[in-house]
Amino acid sequence: MSLHHNQPKGLFLLFFVEMWERFSYYGMRALLVLYMVKYLMFSTEKAGRIYGWYTGLVYLTPLLGGYIADRYLGQRKCIIIGAVLMALGHFAMAFPSLPFFFSALGLLILGNGFFKPNISTVVGSLYEPNDPRRDAGFTIFYMGINLGALFSPLVCGTLGEKVGWHYGFGAAGVGMLMGLAMYLWGQKALLGDKCMKPAFIHGNRIEDKPLTHIEKQRIAVIFIMAFFVIFFWAAFEQAGSSLTLFADRETNRALSLFGYSWEMPASFFQAVNPLFILILAPFFSKLWVRLGEAQKEPPSPIKFVWGLGLLAVGFVVMIAAAAVYQQSGPVSVMWLMAAYFFHTMGELCLSPVGLSLVTKLAPAKFVSLLMGTWFLANFAANFVGGFFAGNYDAMNHTLFYMIPTGTAVGAGLLLLALTPQLRKWMHGVH
Structure with a gap:
C-alpha cells in the first residue's frame, strides 16, 4: 500500500501549510546564530x-495556545492568529535594529504558540480513533515539515x-504569508467543520465527563515520554548552534567541480537533516x-529507545570529527553529513x-493542551541545549560532544x- 493511499484530502492542505511555516522557521533559524x-x-x-x-520559548507558548484553542477559540482560529503573528515577526527581523530584533523574536515566539499545537491537532482530527492510516498520515505531515526545512536554508x-542578512529574514516572512494564504484558501473546502469550535463548550458532554482511570494512566504515559524527549532534543538541537559553528569554523x-570553486555557506548544513528526512521517511513508514x-x-517506547541510540551514534561521529580537527585542521564535510544521517534516523524513530502517540492517548477535551504539553518538553530541551552550546568555545570539542x-x-x-510498565498504562495503544 502506498504511503498516501486513501488519505483525507485535508491532510495535503495541512502538509503544504506546515511546509511553508517550517520554511519560514528554519530559514530564520539557519541565520540566527550567525547573524x-x-x-x-x-x-x-x-x-x-x-x-x-528563543528555540525554547517557541515550545513553551504552545501550552498557552493549546489551552486557548481547547477552551475558547478552537484550533482553526488559533492557526490563523499564529500565522499572522509569525509573518509580522519575520518581517520585523528585516529591520536592522536591536528593538526590532527582540520584538521580532517575541512575535515569533507568541505566534508559534498559537500555530504549532493546533495544526498537529487538526491533522489528528482527520482520523477516527482506531484509523490505521493515522501513523502514515503523520509521516506524510512530517515530510511536509522537512520539505520546508530543506529549501529554507538554501534560499534564506x-x-x-x-546578499544581506535582512533579505534572508524577509524571504522567511514571504514563506509564512504563502502558508497563511493557502490555509485561508483551502480550509473550508478541505477541512469542513473540523476543529472549528473549542472542545470545552458550555453544556457539552466532553466538558462534563470526568477522566477515567485508563485516561489518567495514558496521560501519565504522555508526560513520561515527554521527559525522555527532553534528552533527545537538547542534543539534537545542537544543529542550530554548536554544529553550525563547527560547520563555520572547523x-x-x-x-x-569542473574547475569552478565555491565555498558552501555554513547555513547550508541546516538543509542536510530535512533532505535525509525526505529520503528516509518513506522507508521508515514502510518498515x-x-x-x-x-x-x-x-511499541512506541522502544522506537524512542532506537531514536536515542541512533542520536548517540551521530555524536560519536562528532567526537571523532573534533579529534581529527585537533590533529590536522578543518575536516571534510562528510563528517557532518554522517552525523546528520544518524541523527535523522533517530528523529524518524x-x-x-x-x-x-499524543493524538492516540490524549482524551478528546485535552488534545491541544496535551499537544502543547508535549512541545513543552522541547522548551526545556532547547533551553538546556542553548545553555550547553554557550560553552562551546570554552570546552575541548571532543569532550563537548561526549x-x-x-x-x-x-x-x-x-x-x-x-x-x-508504560505498555501496561497505554492499554492497547501501540
Whole structure:
C-alpha cells in the first residue's frame, strides 16, 4: 500500500501549510546564530544563550495556545492568529535594529504558540480513533515539515549570507504569508467543520465527563515520554548552534567541480537533516507497516529507545570529527553529513511517532493542551541545549560532544527499563 493511499484530502492542505511555516522557521533559524555573532557582534556565549531562549520559548507558548484553542477559540482560529503573528515577526527581523530584533523574536515566539499545537491537532482530527492510516498520515505531515526545512536554508541562507542578512529574514516572512494564504484558501473546502469550535463548550458532554482511570494512566504515559524527549532534543538541537559553528569554523567547505570553486555557506548544513528526512521517511513508514504485518512492530517506547541510540551514534561521529580537527585542521564535510544521517534516523524513530502517540492517548477535551504539553518538553530541551552550546568555545570539542552522547545512552537505557510498565498504562495503544 502506498504511503498516501486513501488519505483525507485535508491532510495535503495541512502538509503544504506546515511546509511553508517550517520554511519560514528554519530559514530564520539557519541565520540566527550567525547573524548575532557576525552582524550584531554578540559573543558566542551570548548568542548561544539567546538562541536557547528563543528555540525554547517557541515550545513553551504552545501550552498557552493549546489551552486557548481547547477552551475558547478552537484550533482553526488559533492557526490563523499564529500565522499572522509569525509573518509580522519575520518581517520585523528585516529591520536592522536591536528593538526590532527582540520584538521580532517575541512575535515569533507568541505566534508559534498559537500555530504549532493546533495544526498537529487538526491533522489528528482527520482520523477516527482506531484509523490505521493515522501513523502514515503523520509521516506524510512530517515530510511536509522537512520539505520546508530543506529549501529554507538554501534560499534564506544564501540571501542572508551572500546578499544581506535582512533579505534572508524577509524571504522567511514571504514563506509564512504563502502558508497563511493557502490555509485561508483551502480550509473550508478541505477541512469542513473540523476543529472549528473549542472542545470545552458550555453544556457539552466532553466538558462534563470526568477522566477515567485508563485516561489518567495514558496521560501519565504522555508526560513520561515527554521527559525522555527532553534528552533527545537538547542534543539534537545542537544543529542550530554548536554544529553550525563547527560547520563555520572547523569544516572545509570549499568545493571544486569542473574547475569552478565555491565555498558552501555554513547555513547550508541546516538543509542536510530535512533532505535525509525526505529520503528516509518513506522507508521508515514502510518498515513500521511491514513489522506490523509480521506482528513484530515495536511499541512506541522502544522506537524512542532506537531514536536515542541512533542520536548517540551521530555524536560519536562528532567526537571523532573534533579529534581529527585537533590533529590536522578543518575536516571534510562528510563528517557532518554522517552525523546528520544518524541523527535523522533517530528523529524518524521518535518525532512523528510521538506526535501520533499524543493524538492516540490524549482524551478528546485535552488534545491541544496535551499537544502543547508535549512541545513543552522541547522548551526545556532547547533551553538546556542553548545553555550547553554557550560553552562551546570554552570546552575541548571532543569532550563537548561526549556529553550529549552519554546523556542519550543513559536516557535510552532508562526508558528501556520502564517500557513494560508504560505498555501496561497505554492499554492497547501501540
